[in-house]
Amino acid sequence: MTMPAPAWFVTGTDTEIGKTLAACALLHKLREKYPRVVGAKPVAAGLAPDGTNDDVARLRAASSLQVAPALDNPYALPEPVSPHLAARAARTQIDLQTIDQAVQALRQQADAVVVEGVGGFLVPLSDTEDGGNLAHRLRLPVVLVVGLKLGCLNHALLTQEAIASRGLPLAGWIASCVDPDMLRVDDNIASLRARMRASCLGIIPHMSNPDPALAAQHLELPA
Numbered sequence: 001m002t003m004p005a006p007a008w009f010v011t012g013t014d015t016e017i018g019k020t021l022a023a024c025a026l027l028h029k030l031r032e033k034y035p036r037v038v039g040a041k042p043v044a045a046g047l048a049p050d051g052t053n054d055d056v057a058r059l060r061a062a063s064s065l066q067v068a069p070a071l072d073n074p075y076a077l078p079e080p081v082s083p084h085l086a087a088r089a090a091r092t093q094i095d096l097q098t099i100d101q102a103v104q105a106l107r108q109q110a111d112a113v114v115v116e117g118v119g120g121f122l123v124p125l126s127d128t129e130d131g132g133n134l135a136h137r138l139r140l141p142v143v144l145v146v147g148l149k150l151g152c153l154n155h156a157l158l159t160q161e162a163i164a165s166r167g168l169p170l171a172g173w174i175a176s177c178v179d180p181d182m183l184r185v186d187d188n189i190a191s192l193r194a195r196m197r198a199s200c201l202g203i204i205p206h207m208s209n210p211d212p213a214l215a216a217q218h219l220e221l222p223a
């Protein structure tokens with residue numbers, strides 16, 4: 001058993017705010033340093049008619065190591081709803097041990113791993129567990145992606161408190177400019193820098209054609 005590879009859990013201020021773009025950008029950044037880099041989406045909710053999930057496809061495309069689906073996407077749930085509801089609809093149960101074993105296996109095969117959560121940090125995964133329980137079970141430092149739009153300051157600060165209350169280290173935060181019409185973007189970023197208790201790993205500008213390799217140029221890796 002070799003030392004497990006460095007790994008991070010990527011969460012966000014909400015769904016649809018740039019977690020996958022930022023996670024893929026981190027994968028590209030890690031590929032500058034390591035040969036075998038892999039992304040994982042343990043729980044994906046929302047499948048295309050052909051059974052694929054867009055996040056999983058994007059993470060695989062950004063990875064330099066291809067692995068079995070049981071390892072990078074153990075739960076592929078058809079309905080684009082909260083994972084606890086999607087799991088119930090699929091008559092399955094999201095098991096944290098299954099995900100933990102999959103991520104541990106990835107950390108033995110790869111040189112670096114980026115794990116993308118689902119929705120926001122406290123998204124329900126079952127009647128008793130949430131995304132924070134998963135991050136804690138994986139024992140990974142957390143990277144918070146802040147989707148820059150009106151309301152994100154509250155969501156970022158609430159998520160920071162939740163991460164701390166679950167006893168997890170916040171390795172850094174990334175802002176993604178999802179709303180090209182947001183007012184006072186620089187002042188909002190300055191407000192985050194003043195209030196977030198972790199370093200900013202970068203600001204992904206609004207991209208008319210979002211490209212994780214280009215987005216990677218705006219990021220630094222967590223220490």
Ligand SMILES: Nc1ncnc2c1ncn2[C@@H]1O[C@H](COP(=O)(O)OP(=O)(O)OP(=O)(O)O)[C@@H](O)[C@H]1O
Nearest residue numbers: 015016017018019020021119176177205206207210
């Ligand atoms: N900086 C940006 N510039 C332009 N578009 C962006 C930016 N960040 C995110 N987006 C767009 O916002 C949408 C949601 O981004 P993404 O899929 O990364 O969100 P997510 O948080 O991973 O969503 P989910 O919760 O479904 O996993 C995508 O269409 C993406 O291209």
Ligand SMILES: C[C@H](N)[C@H](N)CCCCCC(=O)O
Nearest residue numbers: 015045046080081082119123
């Ligand atoms: C379907 C979507 N793209 C995500 N995969 C799941 C988002 C769940 C959000 C649940 C909630 O916080 O209300």
Ligand SMILES: [Mg+2]
Nearest residue numbers: 019020055116
């Ligand atoms: Mg995503």
